[in-house]
Amino acid sequence: MxxxxxxxxxxxxxxxxxxxxxxxxxxxxxxxxxxxxxxxxxxxxxxQEEGVPRSPEEALAEAQRLLDAGRPFHAHEVLEDMWKAAPASERQLWRGLAQFAVGLTHAARGNSAGSGALLARAAEALAPFARSAPYGIDVTALARWAGEQATRPAYSVAPNTPRLRSGAAGR
Incomplete structure (x- = not known):
């Protein structure tokens, strides 16, 4: 080219x-x-419009709505905006959430290798936030699930995907 x-x-x-x-x-x-x-x-x-200013709660709600609608790529765009705008202390959290959504995107597209790689990165990025559970994010469940799925040879989006926030109804 x-x-x-x-x-x-x-x-x-x-x-x-x-x-x-x-x-x-x-x-x-x-x-x-x-x-x-x-x-x-x-x-x-x-x-998703890029650069839309959202509070963490608004971003999490919108990302969850998009995940529930089967649009993980678009959820990733919302989470990526937060990653870019977050204070330095939270960037790894938002990056991990964006990687989680991209991992789901690759899985939905049938790319198990790409899905595994991104879910492994998400688990690693999210792990340091497990104790604090910022913004009600169920970091422990997300990191555990992403780590488990990353090791499966042929993962596909399943109904047991954890929700981003604790206490939210299952999908």
Whole structure:
């Protein structure tokens, strides 16, 4: 694949990629419910708007709603926004939750190797938060479940996926 030369002759800047108003690369292609790109012009699902300011409680509720709807990729986008905006002391927590959702995404897409790798990373990132259970997140259950699933050779999204917050009804 050849790269186009950007404005001003910068060979490192591609001009054949979708960009946002700030010039950051953004893929504007529509996506399916699992976040896979569809051809331009195809009808995709509504994507999560990036950079939406949410409280941790709002982000967790929205991510859970998306997980319950079978849209783990979109839940990951909500959790990733929190990871990027979180104070340094919480970034690993939000990164672990985003990795958890991406692990579920890979599983739903049939990629057990990718799912296992991301769920293992999620378990590792979440483990330090198990004692404090910030924002009512059931960190112990999430980390345990993710670690167990990461070792299975052919995991697929199952109805026993734990909920993000303690005390929430099961799916």
């Amino acid at each position: 050849s790269e186009s030369v950007g404005e001003g002759g910068d060979p490192g800047q591609r001009t054949d990629r979708d960009r946002d108003a700030a010039g950051r690369a953004r893929n504007a292609r529509p996506r399916d419910g699992l976040g896979r790109p569809l051809p331009y012009g195809a009808a995709g699902v509504t994507r």
